[in-house]
Amino acid sequence: xxxxxxxxxxxxxxxxxxxxxxxxxxxxxxxxxxxxxxxxxxxxxxxxxxxxxxxxxxxxxxxxxxxxxxxxxxxxxxxxxxxxxxxxxxxxxxxxxxxxxxxxxxxxxxxxxxxxxxxxxxxxxxxxxxxxxxxxxxxxxxxxxxxxxxxxxxxxxxxxxxxxxxxxxxxxxxxxxxxxxxxxxxxxxxxxxxxxxxxxxxxxxxxxxxxx
Numbered sequence: 001x002x003x004x005x006x007x008x009x010x011x012x013x014x015x016x017x018x019x020x021x022x023x024x025x026x027x028x029x030x031x032x033x034x035x036x037x038x039x040x041x042x043x044x045x046x047x048x049x050x051x052x053x054x055x056x057x058x059x060x061x062x063x064x065x066x067x068x069x070x071x072x073x074x075x076x077x078x079x080x081x082x083x084x085x086x087x088x089x090x091x092x093x094x095x096x097x098x099x100x101x102x103x104x105x106x107x108x109x110x111x112x113x114x115x116x117x118x119x120x121x122x123x124x125x126x127x128x129x130x131x132x133x134x135x136x137x138x139x140x141x142x143x144x145x146x147x148x149x150x151x152x153x154x155x156x157x158x159x160x161x162x163x164x165x166x167x168x169x170x171x172x173x174x175x176x177x178x179x180x181x182x183x184x185x186x187x188x189x190x191x192x193x194x195x196x197x198x199x200x201x202x203x204x205x206x207x208x209x210x211x212x
Contacts, residue, residue: 026196027194027195027196028062028063028066028194028195029062030056030057030058030062031056031057031062031065036056036065037068039068039069040056040065040068042068043056043064043065043068043071043072043075044056044061044065046072046075047061047075051083052075052079059107059191059192059195059197060188060191060192060195060197062195063191063194063195064191074184074187077180077184078184080180081177081180081181081184081185085177085180085181086171086173086174086177087170087174087177087178087181088119088120089115089116089118089119089120090116090119090120090121090142091141091142091145091170091174091178092119092177092181093112093115093116093119093121094116094121094125094126094142094145094146095145095149095178095181095182095185096108096112096116096181096185097109097112097113097116097121097126097129098129098145098146098149098150098153098182099149099181099182099185099186099189100112100185100189100207101129101130101132101207101210102149102153102189102210103186103189103190103193104207104209104210105188105189105192105193105207106198106199106206106207107192107197107198107199107200108185108188108189108192109130109199109204109207110199110200110201110202110204111200113126113130113202113204113205114202114203114204121142122137122138124136124137125137125138125142126205127205130204130205130206130207130208131205131208132207132208132209132210132211134146134150140169141169141170144165144166144168144169144170145166145169145170145178147162147165147166148162148163148165148166148170148175148178149178149182152179152182166178
C-alpha cells in the first residue's frame, strides 16, 4: 500500500510540470459569446463577414478582441495590406512570408504559405525562404522585394543601390505598401508569438531556426 502511495506521489510530481506547461501554452484563451461586451460582439460580427469570414476565437483575433477599441483599427490596416495594396498577391503574400520568416513565426507562415502559392509565388521560392536561405529562381520584382526587406531586417539600412532597384521594380507606392505590409505583420508576429499560436497543419514547411 505504501509503495502504491509513493508511486502515485512520484507520478503526480512528474506530471505537474507537464500540466503546468499545457496550461501556460493556452494564452489568451478563446472567449465564449456570452463573455463578450457589446463592443466586442460588434467587432466579432464584423470580421465574420466577407471577405474575411473570420472567427473571433482564432488567432490573432482572440487577442485583438481583448481591446475592442484597437481591434477595428488593426482590422482596417489588415484589410488594406491584404486586399487593397498596390502589390499583387504574389508580392504582398511574399512580403508576409518574409516577415514571418524573420520572426520564425510558424503560425503566420503556415497561414500565408498557401495564399502565396495561390497568388503565383513559386513553391520553390517559399520553400527556400522557409529553409532560411536566399531563394533561388525569384522573379526580378520578387528579388527586389526580398533584398529590400532583408536590408531593413538584417542591416537596418537601405542602400542607394537597393532603394533604386526597388523603386524601379515596385515604384514609390509599392515601396510604401511593402513597408506597411511588413510593419503590420511584425505586429501580427509579436501577437502570435505572445499567444503561442500553433502552426496550421496544411502541408506548409516548418521554419528552420535562423542564424544571425
